[in-house]
Amino acid sequence: MKTIKTKNPYTQKTIKEYQLITDDALNDKLKQGEAQFQHWKSVSIKKRTKLLTRVAELLIERKESYAKLMAEEMGKPITQGIAEIEKCAWVCDFYAKNAGDFLADQLIETDASESFISYDPLGMILAVMPWNYPFWQVMRFAAPTLTAGNVAVLKHASSVAGCAVELQKLFEDAGYPKGCFQTLLVDHNQIEDIISNPIIKAVTLTGSEVAGRKIAEIAGKNLKKTVLELGGNNACIVLNDANLDEHIETITWARMQNNGQSCIAAKRFLVQSEIYDEFLERFKSEIENYNVGNPTSEDAKITCMASESLAEEVEEQVKKSMAKGATLFYGNERQTAYYQPTIITDVKKGMPLFDEEVFGPVAAIIKVETKDEAYQLSSDSKLGLGAMIFTEDVEDAKHRISEIEDGAFFINEMVKSDPRLPFGGTKASGYGRELSKEGIMEFVNKKTVYLK
Structure with a gap:
């Protein structure tokens, strides 16, 4: 048997x-x-x-x-x-x-x-x-x-x-x-x-x-x-007027929750150029302060991935992206099933970190110049589960709802499921x-x- x-x-x-x-x-x-x-x-x-x-x-x-x-x-x-x-x-x-x-x-x-x-x-x-x-x-x-x-x-x-x-x-x-x-x-x-x-x-x-x-x-x-x-390849748009003091913790956790193994996690961060450098440093500071440890420890915020093979898959996606020109900004160490929270910059279309769902604690950071570019790249994916935007101009974001093709659009909050709201995706x-x-x-x- x-x-x-x-x-x-x-x-x-x-x-x-x-x-x-x-x-x-x-x-x-x-x-x-x-x-x-x-x-x-x-x-x-x-x-x-x-x-x-x-x-x-x-x-x-x-x-x-x-x-x-x-x-x-x-x-x-x-x-x-x-x-x-x-x-x-x-x-x-x-x-x-x-x-x-x-x-x-x-x-x-x-x-x-x-x-x-x-x-x-x-x-x-x-x-x-x-x-x-x-x-x-x-x-x-x-x-x-x-x-x-x-x-x-x-x-x-x-x-x-x-x-x-x-x-x-x-x-x-x-x-x-x-x-x-x-x-x-x-x-x-x-x-x-x-x-x-x-x-x-x-x-x-x-x-x-x-x-x-x-x-x-x-x-x-x-x-x-x-x-x-x-699953999803959710975009997180961070505009120049985003209040990082208020939202950086949420933005970071949108990627790293559940050791990065979430379909609704933010996976591609589209960050406007004026705050790009500050965003990188503050994102890095957040994940550097995460307690890493045994899953049964109440102090652990990051632990291991669900299996060594899953960690290896993420490692391979990062390697292939870096071979195509992506740059390591922070992290990228693996020990069996543990994968260190990681930040990769210079990510572009054609790289696994842009095109594929990455089911692990890796943030792909993409610099954009304009709002229009950010919205265009957000929907430039075969997947369409959810998208999020951080901005002080909420009225403008509301007027652009139709530009987001996904099943959900969250403004100044990470995508999450709620029993009171329908949940699901579009496209693949x-x-x-x-x-x-x-x-x-x-x-x-x-x-x-x-x-x-």
């Missing part, structure tokens, strides 16, 4: 070995979920939201142990792990309070005696999720999807198998019937069969562009809806939306009902 092992990226030691389930066991789990759906879809919204509130309570009760697990499996600093779990509780509370209104029948005046839109669950939804936010990525899908009356199966990244197992236990401990939420410890080559199975009604993926194209291809062949969040960053009302509407049948 095939197995997977989880490995602590900081100590390089094996944590635990897990057995992957057989095809027969997989089919049994899918059938169990399908049988449960026939009951779950008729459970009242009031009862579903009560269970979701219990999930939020358990998340808060267990936040330290979950954060420790994330620190061990993927190197997330433990304080950031605690914040992640608290955010998971927030998304549960949000849908517990608002799902009833979101899913209420929408009356439409027509020539019928009565006509309305009914929002009905689809059935079993497959979630394929990444390792970088092992609980948040799953919870922002599961909270609205289950509350809408669907059931869910999770194929999590193998490196965070422990988190995946705990997520199923979380829902069951909260009182959800068995089969409502199931973790599938399966091999990658089983995913196509899962998507092809008629029990699966739709798929959501957060991952790489390559993975997104493959999942979309399989789902399309089987006429199944997908929601895809495929994917399609569909998570969170807010839009998120709960992705996996329902918007059914027209007409009575005369």
Whole structure:
């Protein structure tokens, strides 16, 4: 029987070995979920939201142990792990309070005696999720999807198998019937069969562009809806009038959060020339003061990346960019899975640091002369998840919203997800939306009902 092992990226030691389930066991789990759906879809919204509130309570009760697990499996600093779990509780509370209104029948005046839109669950939804936010990525899908009356199966990244197992236990401990939420410890080559199975009604993926194209291809062949969040190459525009005293900490953390392993992180910094030199020095000063250490230490702000191979990938992107003329300003030291926070200047189109998503603590700094140049370069990417701008001229930034092609535009703040706002990208960053009302509407049948 095939197995997977989880490995602590900081100590390089094996944590635990897990057995992957057989095809027969997989089919049994899918059938169990399908049988449960026939009951779950008729459970009242009031009862579903009560269970979701219990999930939020358990998340808060267990936040330290979950954060420790994330620190061990993927190197997330433990304080950031605690914040992640608290955010998971927030998304549960949000849908517990608002799902009833979101899913209420929408009356439409027509020539019928009565006509309305009914929002009905689809059935079993497959979630394929990444390792970088092992609980948040799953919870922002599961909270609205289950509350809408669907059931869910999770194929999590193998490196965070422990988190995946705990997520199923979380829902069951909260009182959800068995089969409502199931973790599938399966091999990658089983995913196509899962998507092809008629029990699966739709798929959501957060991952790489390559993975997104493959999942979309399989789902399309089987006429199944997908929601895809495929990463970003977010631009951070810093104009001459930006208040660095107020914002430099936020600007720096926009890149370095989660050890640089965030799809919504600022990756390309487009800095206007008058403040360029000052910006570099202040950015450097910020990261020089970050405490580096063991992920389980409360003092650590930067730790290791999630694996040595991921750190090597970032190192290679930097090497290739420097071979094309980029300049090292600060950092660029690697020890196994640890990659030092790094600043690279003279970055141009055609270099990996400009063209590709760099999933690590490397800031690509690009000098621009004008606002127009900054906005043009911001959208000069095949990806379109989010962009941010720092300026005192907020009115001008608001007038330029249409110039930003991404799924989000943040003014004087780093791009971040919020349960109250829809989240998703454009272009090669994917399609569909998570969170807010839009998120709960992705996996329902918007059914027209007409009575005369």
